[in-house]
Amino acid sequence: xxxxxxxxxxxxxxxxxxxxxxxxxxxxxxxxxxxxxxxxxxxxxxxxxxxxxxxxxxxxxxxxxxxxxxxxxxxxxxxxxxxxx
Amino acid sequence: xxxxxxxxxxxxxxxxxxxxxxxxxxxxxxxxxxxxxxxxxxxxxxxxxxxxxxxxxxxxxxxxxxxxxxxxxxxxxxxxxxxxxxxxxxxxxxxxxxxxxxxxxxxxxxxxxxxxxxxxxxxxxxxxxxxxxxxxxxxxxxxxxxxxxxxxxxxxxxxxxxxxxxxxxxxxxxxxxxxxxxxxxxxxxxxxxxxxxxxxxxxxxxxxxxxxxxxxxxxxxxxxxxxxxxxxxxxxxxxxxxxxxxxxxxxxxxxxxxxxxxxxxxxxxxxxxxxxxxxxxxxxxxxxxxxxxxxxxxxxxxxxxxxxxxxxxxxxxxxxxxxxxxxxxxxxxxxxxxxxxxxxxxxxxxxxxxxxxxxxxxxxxxxxxxxxxxxxxxxxxxxxxxxxxxxxxxxxxxxxxxxxxxxxxxxxxxxxxxxxxxxxxxxxxxxxxxxxxxxxxxxxxxxxxxxxxxxxxxxxxxxxxxxx
Numbered sequence: 001x002x003x004x005x006x007x008x009x010x011x012x013x014x015x016x017x018x019x020x021x022x023x024x025x026x027x028x029x030x031x032x033x034x035x036x037x038x039x040x041x042x043x044x045x046x047x048x049x050x051x052x053x054x055x056x057x058x059x060x061x062x063x064x065x066x067x068x069x070x071x072x073x074x075x076x077x078x079x080x081x082x083x084x085x
Numbered sequence: 086x087x088x089x090x091x092x093x094x095x096x097x098x099x100x101x102x103x104x105x106x107x108x109x110x111x112x113x114x115x116x117x118x119x120x121x122x123x124x125x126x127x128x129x130x131x132x133x134x135x136x137x138x139x140x141x142x143x144x145x146x147x148x149x150x151x152x153x154x155x156x157x158x159x160x161x162x163x164x165x166x167x168x169x170x171x172x173x174x175x176x177x178x179x180x181x182x183x184x185x186x187x188x189x190x191x192x193x194x195x196x197x198x199x200x201x202x203x204x205x206x207x208x209x210x211x212x213x214x215x216x217x218x219x220x221x222x223x224x225x226x227x228x229x230x231x232x233x234x235x236x237x238x239x240x241x242x243x244x245x246x247x248x249x250x251x252x253x254x255x256x257x258x259x260x261x262x263x264x265x266x267x268x269x270x271x272x273x274x275x276x277x278x279x280x281x282x283x284x285x286x287x288x289x290x291x292x293x294x295x296x297x298x299x300x301x302x303x304x305x306x307x308x309x310x311x312x313x314x315x316x317x318x319x320x321x322x323x324x325x326x327x328x329x330x331x332x333x334x335x336x337x338x339x340x341x342x343x344x345x346x347x348x349x350x351x352x353x354x355x356x357x358x359x360x361x362x363x364x365x366x367x368x369x370x371x372x373x374x375x376x377x378x379x380x381x382x383x384x385x386x387x388x389x390x391x392x393x394x395x396x397x398x399x400x401x402x403x404x405x406x407x408x409x410x411x412x413x414x415x416x417x418x419x420x421x422x423x424x425x426x427x428x429x430x431x432x433x434x435x436x437x438x439x440x441x442x443x444x445x446x447x448x449x450x451x452x453x454x455x456x457x458x459x460x461x462x463x464x465x466x467x468x469x470x471x472x473x474x475x476x477x478x479x480x481x482x483x484x485x486x487x488x489x490x491x492x493x494x495x496x497x498x499x500x501x502x503x504x505x506x507x508x509x510x511x512x513x514x515x516x517x518x519x520x521x522x523x524x525x526x527x528x529x530x531x532x533x534x535x536x537x538x539x540x541x542x543x544x545x546x547x548x549x550x551x552x553x
Contacts, residue, residue, distance in 0.1 A: 008536055019529040022521055027528035034535045044539055054540060057533050064526050068519070 004044050007037055012053035016060055160295055161309065163500045167302035168362035170493040175367025176375070177490045179253060180483035183379060186245040189480050196473040204238035205390075205468055207231045209458035215438055216455055219448040225404060225433035232394075232412055236426050239387045243423035246380050253372040257345045260304045260365050261336050267301045268333035271319065276331035279314035306362015322366075323359035325350030344372065375482065380423070382475045388422035389463040391415055395429075397457060401437030401450025409437025409450070 011030050018026035188199040196202040211224075211231035218224040274294040281290065294317065301307060306322035312330075319328040326334050327349065336349040346357040347365070357373070360366055391413040398409040412435065414427040429435075438454075439447030463471040 008539075011532060011536070015529050015532050019525060022525040024521060024525045024528060027525055027532065031528050031532050031535075034532050038535055038539060046540060051540070054533075054536060057529070058537075061526065061530055061533055064522075064529075068523055068526060 002045055004037060004040075005047065005050060007033070008044065009050055009053055011037075012050075012057050016057055019057075019060055019064060159500065163497070164298055164302040164307065164309075166493065166497045166500050167299060168306045168366070170490070170497045171303045171363045172306070172361065172367035172370070173486065173490040173493045175256075175364045176371055177483070177486040179249060179367070179371035180375065180479070180486045182249045182252075183246065183376070183479055184483045186242055186249070187476055187479065189476060189483075196469070196476045199476060201235075201238040201242055202469070202472055202476070204231070204235040205472060208235045209455060209468075212451060212455040213458070215436065216448045216451045219438035219451050220404070220446045222404075222433050225436050225438075228436050229428070229431065229433055233428050236413065236428055239383070239423040239426050243380065243383055243387075246376060246383070247424065250372050250376045250380075253368045253376070254343075254345050256368045257347070257365060257372070258338055260363075260368070261338055261345075261347065264301060264304050264365070265333075265335040267297050267304075268319070268327050268335060270297045271301070271317065272328050272331050272333035275316040275328065279316045279330070283314045302363060304363045305365045306360065321349060321356055321359075322361050323356055325354060325356045379475065379479060381419075382471075382478075383423040384419045384421060386423070386463055386468060386471050386475065387426050388415060388419035390457070390468040391422070391426055393457055393460065393462040394454065397450065397453050398435075398437045400441070400453070402439040402441055402443075402445055402447070403437045404434030404445055406439075406445040408441075410435060412436070 011034055015027065015030050017023075018030065187201060197206060208228075208231040211228040215224050215228050271294055274290055274297065278290050278294065282288075298307070298309070298317070298319070301319075307327070308320045308322060308324075310318045312318060314330075316330050317328065318326075318330070320326050325336075327336070328334070334349065334351060336347050337353065338345050339348055339355070340346070341355075341357075346355050347360060348354065349356045357369060360369055392415060395411040395413055395415070398412050401409045403409050411429040414425075414429045416422055416425045436451070436454075438451035439445050440449035440453075443449055458469065459467055461467055466474065
């Protein structure tokens with residue numbers, strides 16, 4: 001595995017982990033790291049394990065997006081009467 | 086495949102943690118208006134590290150049990166204050182009813198303006214008028230009419246006070262039914278909590294138990310102890326056991342001299358006299374202490390004033406020249422006099438205006454009768470002064486109860502605000518969480534899209550590609 005592939009693999013893992021915590025600061029750091037890697041022109045070899053990591057992040061994002069949509073709908077309905085219990 | 090499995094497990098764990106956090110926020114928002122609901126927060130815990138290939142990475146994070154934002158001491162203070170405030174509210178309500186019986190209000194407390202005060206003055210004024218026209222039948226009739234009005238005012242005030250006492254008595258019986266239902270609920274929740282969360286916060290179950298105790302606090306003063314199994318033992322403020330573990334001990338009622346008394350604890354004991362707190366404490370205090378005190382004073386006024394009138398009337402001669410008889414019918418003692426007092430005659434000639442020896446046209450005895458207005462025959466006071474003192478006492482008590490209730494309500498509001506600040510759901514806070522989640526999602530999605538574009542390029546160009 002090349003240096004670039006190891007970096008991408010670790011970014012996938014770290015992104016999944018940070019997303020699980022909704023750790024925005026960590027995610028912004030990872031985003032910057034990926035942008036730097038993309039700008040560096042490094043070579044990337046696609047391996048099954050890298051694709052698998054990519055798919056897992058994709059599924060995590062899909063689930064998170066769906067959950068957020070439900071939450072936003074719920075919140076918008078309840079938002080009419082804040083603080084009342 | 087060990088490496089791939091590790092990645093799969095990590096992603097799965099991330100999803101579960103992520104969803105759990107969203108679920109907690111979702112639950113908080115959904116329960117925003119649920120009485121007694123305590124806001125929950127996600128508690129993150131780091132998992133053991135895993136090895137992927139030659140690299141050891143963190144095992145991700147998972148959400149531990151959602152922690153309720155609960156302060157047990159604050160909850161207890163809210164419950165205690167609820168008990169104090171509910172008692173004070175019931176007392177104020179009862180005293181306001183007594184005030185209204187006498188026509189008193191916070192802005193009008195003059196005894197002479199009340200129905201009973203006016204009837205008392207009118208009666209003595211009618212006797213005074215009789216001194217100028219002792220033989221005049223119309224004037225005599227006015228005395229009888231005023232006497233009858235006074236009797237009616239005593240009867241009415243007394244009966245209305247008895248009605249307030251009876252209402253309180255019925256309230257006591259009704260409250261007991263509600264209390265017993267709540268005791269049973271708390272015992273059931275105790276059982277569930279001890280079996281599911283003996284050593285930690287039981288979340289919704291504890292919310293439900295706190296809500297039940299809060300409701301119970303509206304009705305009765307409580308002492309509570311939390312035991313090692315996270316169960317709560319409840320007793321009345323005078324020590325009668327109500328709930329122990331999964332067992333509730335229902336309060337029963339018994340009638341004592343027409344009053345509903347409460348029997349509670351193990352062994353069952355009459356706890357009525359020592360019970361304080363909650364609406365039951367207030368109802369019992371009003372029924373057994375305040376109302377009897379006012380009723381007794383009213384009886385004393387009716388008995389002493391009317392007895393003196395009868396005595397003086399018996400000293401004189403009536404309009405027919407015969408010895409005077411009683412004007413009022415009274416019981417043998419003061420007890421119940423205000424409700425039982427009645428007119429003994431409807432004959433205007435029965436008023437003994439003349440003294441013995443001066444003939445039936447005389448007015449000396451009428452002067453004595455009229456002078457009773459200024460006699461100190463009711464507990465050393467004139468009837469009017471005694472009534473003024475009684476009404477002043479009622480007004481002061483009502484005013485004090487109102488002030489006390491206002492203060493207790495303010496304290497309860499403060500405590501409730503403090504409790505809600507900690508445990509109540511703030512939609513603003515949940516909205517902030519939601520925004521944070523959204524931004525985190527967007528950042529992760531951006532990372533995904535950057536890598537996806539690169540990998541798409543790799544797929545298009547072959548197994549190796551270069552970043553551009």
